[in-house]
Amino acid sequence: TSREGRQLNLIGAYSSTINKRLLSDLRPPYGSKHLPMDGVELDHVTKVIAHHPRYLEHYFNTQNFVMHCDGPLPFEYRSYIAIMAASRHKCTYLVNLYEKEFLLQGGDRSWLKGLEYIPAKLRAISDINKILAHRPWLLNKEHIERLTKGQNSWSLAEVVHAIVLLAHFHSLSSFVFSCGLTQELDTSSQKIENNNIVVLQKTELEQPIGQEALGQLQPAPPQGTEVTVDALMQRMKKLSEKSTECCTESELSTRFKNVEMQAAELPAASSTRSDGQAEVPQQIGRFVDDPNFTYQDFARRGAENIPQTFRIQDYSWDDHGYSLVNRLYNDVGFYLDEKFRAAYNLTYYTIAGRTNVDTSKFRRAIWNYIQCIYGIRHDDYDYGEVNQLLDRSLKMFIKTACCFPERITKPDYDSVLVELQHSEKVHVNLMILEARNQAELLYALREIMRYMT
Numbered sequence: 001t002s003r004e005g006r007q008l009n010l011i012g013a014y015s016s017t018i019n020k021r022l023l024s025d026l027r028p029p030y031g032s033k034h035l036p037m038d039g040v041e042l043d044h045v046t047k048v049i050a051h052h053p054r055y056l057e058h059y060f061n062t063q064n065f066v067m068h069c070d071g072p073l074p075f076e077y078r079s080y081i082a083i084m085a086a087s088r089h090k091c092t093y094l095v096n097l098y099e100k101e102f103l104l105q106g107g108d109r110s111w112l113k114g115l116e117y118i119p120a121k122l123r124a125i126s127d128i129n130k131i132l133a134h135r136p137w138l139l140n141k142e143h144i145e146r147l148t149k150g151q152n153s154w155s156l157a158e159v160v161h162a163i164v165l166l167a168h169f170h171s172l173s174s175f176v177f178s179c180g181l182t183q184e185l186d187t188s189s190q191k192i193e194n195n196n197i198v199v200l201q202k203t204e205l206e207q208p209i210g211q212e213a214l215g216q217l218q219p220a221p222p223q224g225t226e227v228t229v230d231a232l233m234q235r236m237k238k239l240s241e242k243s244t245e246c247c248t249e250s251e252l253s254t255r256f257k258n259v260e261m262q263a264a265e266l267p268a269a270s271s272t273r274s275d276g277q278a279e280v281p282q283q284i285g286r287f288v289d290d291p292n293f294t295y296q297d298f299a300r301r302g303a304e305n306i307p308q309t310f311r312i313q314d315y316s317w318d319d320h321g322y323s324l325v326n327r328l329y330n331d332v333g334f335y336l337d338e339k340f341r342a343a344y345n346l347t348y349y350t351i352a353g354r355t356n357v358d359t360s361k362f363r364r365a366i367w368n369y370i371q372c373i374y375g376i377r378h379d380d381y382d383y384g385e386v387n388q389l390l391d392r393s394l395k396m397f398i399k400t401a402c403c404f405p406e407r408i409t410k411p412d413y414d415s416v417l418v419e420l421q422h423s424e425k426v427h428v429n430l431m432i433l434e435a436r437n438q439a440e441l442l443y444a445l446r447e448i449m450r451y452m453t
Contacts (some may be wrong), residue, residue: 029112171436
């Protein structure tokens, strides 16, 4: 069809542009205004990600595969699931984007009136959407079983496709808010306020994303803060030289529990409502069941029935999740794996203008702290490093971006990692996106495996 032809042409334009830059081994410095997608019309999320072309290729390949290539789910289901996922975090930017995509795919316009207008089969995914978005450790094999039995049953391949989409758009909502991006405006000059974030004018949004145009979210670094990054570099260097052999299994476990409990006691950015109820814009509310179901800390002190820690040595992406997801939804594991690795390993050996810096310790601390928030423990990791490398403000930002991204405001963004350049903050937010995405998939795929056995 002509629509498929347009998609293929756009995909070709994206891919050829990316590959030309990659083949020439272009490595733009952080903050570069010269993006790898010149001449191609992109949505604003992609423009921001384009600061990191090595990652962008894998992000785009994955999103294209799950949204536009052959797969278990109909195309209109895919767009609608994206809407449902983004609505859990009130991400009007993504909801608007995929409402348009849904209609372009030939979707029934009446479905956009709300969940009560969609087929019973599609609505059945709503419960898993809610749990994965906010408390993925509550998912169990009975949720999978309910979907695959009965009159409007899902195939296991369809369930996996839906879960991949849900995890992708939950975590992408985190990225949208944590980078200061919001909905694209229909009007040309009006500013609106949404969830305490002022949306840029359309004329501003249409600028190339450079230092000035990336949401204008960060003021000039305050004077006298260089010691912070210098101290971080010294700590990374010291940790790299230190042997972890002295740590017993018991000590490593204790350090994890300490960080986990500290994460639970650390407040996220506060809601604007004094009654603690979730305020959901009308546009979003029609796509949301149980709006007051939100994140609760995994390991609250004094809480009864604390869930069991998810141990990577028992179920990991590399050893278990990758092969299972590939078996049920051909090749998607390959694309996801490449994207996870690109985000985890991405480095320019620079930080805040310093060069030849090994940031691997800092990056691993961020990744593992994100997954710790979701109750996941990497057994071979010394979580004592988290407290040495991540300060309180960064931990608060990470927790809010993962668990309550709709609460992130300009002051939150300004107050964290103040010495880093804009694209270095984007880099941190990419790790938030992917570590969260992987955490959701680990919980879901483990329950699918349990259901199958």
